[in-house]
Amino acid sequence: MIHFNDVTKVYNGNVKAIENMNFNVEDGELVIMLGPSGCGKTTLLRMVNQLESITDGDIMLNGKSVKHSNKIEMRRNIGYVIQSNGLFPNMNIEDNAMIVPNLLGWDRKKMRDRFNTLMELVGLNPDQYRKRFPHELSGGQQQRVGVARALAADPPVMLMDEPFGALDPIIRTHLQEEFLQIQKELKKTILFVSHDIDEAVKMADKIALLKGGQMMQYAEPAKMLNKPANSFVAEFVGQDRVLKSMSLYTVKDLATALTLKPVSESLEAQNINENLSLRVAISKLLNQEADQLIVENNNGTNKGSITLDLIEQFLHREIKESV
Amino acid sequence: MERTNKTIALIIKLIFWGLLAAFFVWAFTNSMFSTIVEQPDTFFRLLGEHVTIVLLSGAAAVLLAVPLGIFVTRPKFRKSEWLIIGIANLGQTVPSLAVLALAMGFLGIGISAAIVALFVYSLLPIIQNTIAGIDSVDDDMIDAAKGMGLTNSQILWKIELPNALTSIIAGVRTALVINIGTAALAYLVGAGGLGVWIFTGIRLFDNAFLMSGAVPVTLLAILIDYLFKWLQFALVPKGLRLARKAQNS
Numbered sequence: 132m133i134h135f136n137d138v139t140k141v142y143n144g145n146v147k148a149i150e151n152m153n154f155n156v157e158d159g160e161l162v163i164m165l166g167p168s169g170c171g172k173t174t175l176l177r178m179v180n181q182l183e184s185i186t187d188g189d190i191m192l193n194g195k196s197v198k199h200s201n202k203i204e205m206r207r208n209i210g211y212v213i214q215s216n217g218l219f220p221n222m223n224i225e226d227n228a229m230i231v232p233n234l235l236g237w238d239r240k241k242m243r244d245r246f247n248t249l250m251e252l253v254g255l256n257p258d259q260y261r262k263r264f265p266h267e268l269s270g271g272q273q274q275r276v277g278v279a280r281a282l283a284a285d286p287p288v289m290l291m292d293e294p295f296g297a298l299d300p301i302i303r304t305h306l307q308e309e310f311l312q313i314q315k316e317l318k319k320t321i322l323f324v325s326h327d328i329d330e331a332v333k334m335a336d337k338i339a340l341l342k343g344g345q346m347m348q349y350a351e352p353a354k355m356l357n358k359p360a361n362s363f364v365a366e367f368v369g370q371d372r373v374l375k376s377m378s379l380y381t382v383k384d385l386a387t388a389l390t391l392k393p394v395s396e397s398l399e400a401q402n403i404n405e406n407l408s409l410r411v412a413i414s415k416l417l418n419q420e421a422d423q424l425i426v427e428n429n430n431g432t433n434k435g436s437i438t439l440d441l442i443e444q445f446l447h448r449e450i451k452e453s454v
Numbered sequence: 455m456e457r458t459n460k461t462i463a464l465i466i467k468l469i470f471w472g473l474l475a476a477f478f479v480w481a482f483t484n485s486m487f488s489t490i491v492e493q494p495d496t497f498f499r500l501l502g503e504h505v506t507i508v509l510l511s512g513a514a515a516v517l518l519a520v521p522l523g524i525f526v527t528r529p530k531f532r533k534s535e536w537l538i539i540g541i542a543n544l545g546q547t548v549p550s551l552a553v554l555a556l557a558m559g560f561l562g563i564g565i566s567a568a569i570v571a572l573f574v575y576s577l578l579p580i581i582q583n584t585i586a587g588i589d590s591v592d593d594d595m596i597d598a599a600k601g602m603g604l605t606n607s608q609i610l611w612k613i614e615l616p617n618a619l620t621s622i623i624a625g626v627r628t629a630l631v632i633n634i635g636t637a638a639l640a641y642l643v644g645a646g647g648l649g650v651w652i653f654t655g656i657r658l659f660d661n662a663f664l665m666s667g668a669v670p671v672t673l674l675a676i677l678i679d680y681l682f683k684w685l686q687f688a689l690v691p692k693g694l695r696l697a698r699k700a701q702n703s
Contacts, residue, residue, distance in 0.1 A: 177601075180601055182597065182600060182601055202603075203603050203604075203605055204603070205603070206600070206601060206602060206603030207602065207603035208603075209601075209603075211598065211601035211602055213594060213597060213598055213601070214594075215592075215594040216598075217592075217594045217595050217597060217598025217599070218595075218598075219595060219599075219612075219613055219617075219693075220617065220691075220693045220694050220696075220697040221613075221616040221617055221691040221693050221694050222612075222691070222693060223693060230602060230604075231602050231603065234602075234603065234604065234608070264692065264693035264696050264697070265693065265697070266693065266696045266697040266699075266700040267696060280602075281602075290601070
């Protein structure tokens, strides 16, 4: 869907912000661009909708060069969410959310229906908020409206620049989870900028880790954590990267890959739902709550037990496989 | 703390209104407004001239200064800001009397000289407030608007101007209130206005003439000030008022 072909950005004739960037974002994928500040991730994002010009190379959006597209028309087909939500204080929530449909000339009925659908989607009551103004809403609510606004004209592609960065941790986690649910339903192609490795691991299908305008590694979160391409990546994802990667697997993944142990009568045991992450499982085992965890599915059927040995075995296997 | 502040504000207000009332009682008992009572026709003619000078010069200034302010804030023409502000500053820094005299030099005696002089005099506050208003619009907001595919003119009309409106109206308000006072000098270039009575009063040491001219000028200034306060309330989008409140609290 989005193809970066040798994209280069040079400022003032000599400062290279992006150097020969090559990667693809496939249909329906959520790709997070990650990196320290000044690595060029935001610049790269803004080159897609041409808020920044491309010095050399090109970006193909659905097979069309963004350089040669009509900027205004193209931007109306790309959802855009920024950190500070950028809602317009002079317009009420409905006008804010419906700004692109309004530009596209939708009729009132269609806009009203769309507004209602979107607000339900982002978890706000449409009638309660329709005539309110941005400043009457909390930061989290404003950002929900920001997301609704980006989705308004049902664009296939979304660009999100640290959309949850300005929110407090609890609200941020909420919105991340809700947004993942929305994405599961809508399957948009999303390019997302973040500086938070945990956010990236949690949300991304693939992570693009940048440094100094160059791609350090472009891979699935599990692969990046288990098999960092170089020392910079290893350092950036953190020394606890293996533990982080554990949150990407569920107990069920382990149960499918390896045979579970029979439940031993001599060990202290606790139950664990198979849909929980391995990180939770490890935590329970380390916490001396139990020496073995009895795996059960949603119906409570006992499927066998796991111990730290078994998780270790699984880990070795995964790390080897992802080579 | 807030309570004591409110009490102090109330006391000051009471003192102010008390002084004002005392002044009017004094003025009426000494028949300071006798000139108005004796020559109502002349009064209304002078008042009409005064208002005409202020409104025509003000309207012309708005029509030129607001578009100029918008022009200067376009990224392409940003470099012209110093030039435009410089010229407008020139109009403002030269004493109003000198501006009137210069205008009279070109246009001769009469109302048109006064209108042109006050027009030049009003440009600066309106241009500066237009620029300040547009500059104060959050860059992120403009960025979001651009990213969603608004054209430059849509950004101007839907985002920049509504958000700059409070500041622009404040500029016009300042310019007009100053103009009402300055228009009293229009008498000196033969343009009439309430200045006629004020200057007559000064020359004849006749307080009745002086007051009959000066007090209506003051009241007119206060009236225009209130009118614009109301206009600001009526024209500025509700969401912005809420935004301001949220910022202040």
